[in-house]
Amino acid sequence: MLVPLFLTAGEPHAVFTRRQGDLRRHAGEISFPGGRRDPEDAALEDTALREAEEEIGLPRREVRLLGTLPPTSTFVTNYLIHPFVGLIPTGLAWRVSEREVDAVLELPLRALRESRTRTRMERRGISFETDAYILGDHLIWGATARILEHLLERVEELLLPHPAND
Secondary structure, three states: OEEEEEEEOOEEEEEEEEEOOOOOOOOOOEEOOOOOOOOOOOOHHHHHHHHHHHHHOOOHHHOEEEEEOOOEEOOOOOOEEOOEEEEOOOOOOOOOOOOOEEEEEEEEHHHHHHOEEEEEEEEOOEEEEEEEEEEOOEEEEHHHHHHHHHHHHHOHHHHOOOOOOO
8 A cells, every 4th residue: 555645835635546436445535556476576566566556547657655564454354554654746637547446635634634533433233433534525544544543643743833944
């Protein structure tokens, strides 16, 4: 999985996808670009770059890999996600895979950090409370929220208010 970041006016933003509503798994959910490793992928970072290119048209050559976040598992599907963080240029034009992606979301990390909450959800007839990020109409929960939490911990210094220079 790729966690694409870019700066606008010095503010870090992350790129997410909202999955198509008719998909078998995770329909309509917000996630980072990513998917399963293919046999031709030499390493997991190759998978992350390939999937981002396939899903949102992010050219691999435009990504500067910065590092990794801790592997994160999904509870329902029991996948282990390996997030790679990459810096990308500002203002890229997205070419979405209409089969998989409903929309590309560019969300500011500072606003995401401030939107963290607990919320009650229902999935498959089961009601539960979970940590989530709710920013406007966007609900980020589950493994994506846990990955986002790891990311926010890593970039905390960038998000702290800076004292005015006297």
